Amino acid sequence: MTEHALSSQESYDPNRLLDTLLERMNLKNDAALSRMLEVAPPVISKIRHRRLPIGASLLIRMHETTGMSIRELRDLMGDRRTKYRLSDAQGKPKAPPAEQQPPSGGQPSHFH
Numbered sequence: 001m002t003e004h005a006l007s008s009q010e011s012y013d014p015n016r017l018l019d020t021l022l023e024r025m026n027l028k029n030d031a032a033l034s035r036m037l038e039v040a041p042p043v044i045s046k047i048r049h050r051r052l053p054i055g056a057s058l059l060i061r062m063h064e065t066t067g068m069s070i071r072e073l074r075d076l077m078g079d080r081r082t083k084y085r086l087s088d089a090q091g092k093p094k095a096p097p098a099e100q101q102p103p104s105g106g107q108p109s110h111f112h
Contacts, residue, residue, distance in 0.1 A: 011078035011079075011080055012050075012077065012078045012079065013077060013078045014047045014048060014050065014053075014054055014077050015048055016076055016077060016078065017054070017062075017073060017076040017077035018030070018033065018044065018047065018048060020076050021033060021062065021066060024066060024068075025065075025066065030044040030045065030048070036065055037058065037061050037062065037065060038061065039058065039061075043058075054077060059073055059074070
C-alpha cells in the first residue's frame with residue numbers, strides 16, 4: 001500500500017471529515033455522499049481507508065457543496081499544514097522543442 005505525505009501526519013483523519021459531511025448534509029451513507037460530491041463511490045472508500053488523499057479539487061467541491069470554509073474542512077481532516085507544497089516539477093513551463101531554441105552561441109544570429 002502506498003502512502004501519501006498527508007497520511008503520515010498523526011493528526012490526519014479523513015473519516016472525521018467524511019462523517020461530519022454526512023451529518024451536516026443529512027446523508028445516510030457514503031454512497032449518498034459520493035453522489036452529492038459527484039465522485040464515484042470507490043473514491044470515498046479509498047479516502048476512508050487512506051489509500052487516496054483528499055485532493056484539492058475534491059476539497060473545493062466539498063466547500064462549494066457545503067458552504068464550509070476550506071480551512072474548516074482541512075481542520076476536520078486533521079490537515080495542520082499552513083500551505084500546500086507543490087513538487088518542483090509542478091508549475092514550471094515546459095522547455096521549448098530544440099528547433100525553437102536559440103543557437104548555442106547565446107546571441108541571436110542577427111547580432112553577429
